[in-house]
Amino acid sequence: MARAALQLLTLLWAVTRTSTQTQSSCSVPSAKQPWVNGIQVIMEDSVINSTFPNPSILIAMNLAGAYNLEAQKLLTFDLMASDTAGLTTGQLALTIMALISSCRDPGDKISTLQTQMEDWTPSSLDSYASTFYGPSLAILALCQNHPETALPIAARFAKVLLASSSPFDALSVTPERPNKEWDCQQTVDTILDEIKEGKFQNPMSIAQILPSLKGKTYLDVPQVSCSPDQEVKPTQSDFPSPVPTSASNITVVYTISNQLRGVELLFNVTISVSVKKGSVLLVVLEEAQRRNPKFKFETTMTSWGLQVSSINNIAGNVNDKTYWQFLSGKTPLIEGVADYIPFNREHITANFTQY
Known part of the structure; x- marks a missing residue:
């Protein structure tokens, strides 16, 4: 599932709940709960081997109830010690909410975020809706910590959203009013089917969807209980194991x-490469680079994992609104290069694109 869709579902779930205490109108059937437990374990296990302290993962762990206490403590301490310099408004807001959900004092991170939001203005009133996602997280984080001081900032932000040229009104997440009521249970069932198919392997993707599957949203962050509990990690029999892949080769x-x-x-430029069946797309890129210097690429670590930032010394640029888009045939990939598994004879294209 695409990142935007995951963020959209999280927002939809939050908006449809009138209170953090309200029971969700849809839930995961008990028979399918092992699938949810399984992706939670994948997410938590990623913490130990990661050099990127991801606040979204800690929030998800705390809202869902962590299994791996060692990973939970490690990530908490890493975020407490993290430097705010260089963080976007959204990243700083997520860090604050992660610490709040861990019953830790965010310290001067709050004042830094407040200053950022006091000075914040959109680049233009017809900015992309995604421009407002980070600042909206900031408003939520500030309101959870000091509602009184956050109120003027939130009011100013709301006025921008309500402007006639804004890309969406305050309570709308789509450009057009939906013609039918959102079916929450159908959405959950669709996500469960995709989990069963193994489509949720990226820790960040799991972090985005896990709270909703546990009946929680970011509105529940201040209510997280931090009482010390013993680690209760599901046994391997509680959730399915991935099927071993064949050792045969495929051509991409x-x-x-x-x-x-x-x-x-x-x-x-086009090249055909042979890799082991079950290899991720990153292996294809590495093999192409090994065989031909015209296929040189560079990656950047993000909260979503490795991202191809440059090919042949041409890098995406936010100001120019350019990036490297990967497609299977003519269909954009919804998974990153470290997660997507190509099939035999598939044609993968990396296209330098402007959005």
């Missing part, structure tokens, strides 16, 4: 293409 056709005008070094 890989194309890199830069056709944007105004960008130097235009190219469109």
Whole structure:
């Protein structure tokens, strides 16, 4: 499932609840709960081997009830010691909520976020809706910590959202009013089917969806109980194990293409590479680079995992609204290069794109 869809579901779930104490109108059937337990274990196990302290994962652990207390403590301490310099407004807000959900004092991180939001203005009133996602997290974090001081900031933010040229009104997450009522249970069932198919392996994707599957939202962050509990990690029999992949090889056709005008070094080059069946796309890129220097690439670690930031020294740029988009045929991939598993004879294209 795409990242935007995960964020949308989280927001939808929060908006439809009138209170953090209200019982959700839909839930995970007990027979399918092991699938949810399984992805939670995948998410928590990623903490130990990760060099990227991800606040979204800690929030999800605390809201869902952590199984791995060692991972929970490690991530908490890492975020407490983290430097706020270089963090976006959204990243800082998530860090604060992660510490609040761990019953830890965010310290001067609150004042830093408050200053950022006091000075915040959108680049333009017709900015993309995604421009407002980070600041909306900031409003939520400030309101959870000091509602009184956050009120003027929240009011100013709401006025921007209500502006006639804003990309959406205050309680709308789609450009058009839906023509039918949202079916919560159908959404949950669809996500459970995708979990069963193994589509949720990325820790950040799991962190986005896990609280909702446990009947929680970010509105519940201040109500998290931090009483010391013993680690109760599900046994391997509680959830399915991945099926071992075959050792046979597959062939993947890989194309890199830069056709944007105004960008130097235009190219469109294709190579066929052979990798072990079950290999992720990153292995395909590495093999292409090993065989041909024209396929040089660089990655950046993000909260979503490795992201291809540059191919042949051409990097995406926020100001130019450019990025490297990966497609299977003509269909954009919804998983990252470290998660997506190509099939035999699949044609993968990395296209330098402007949004």
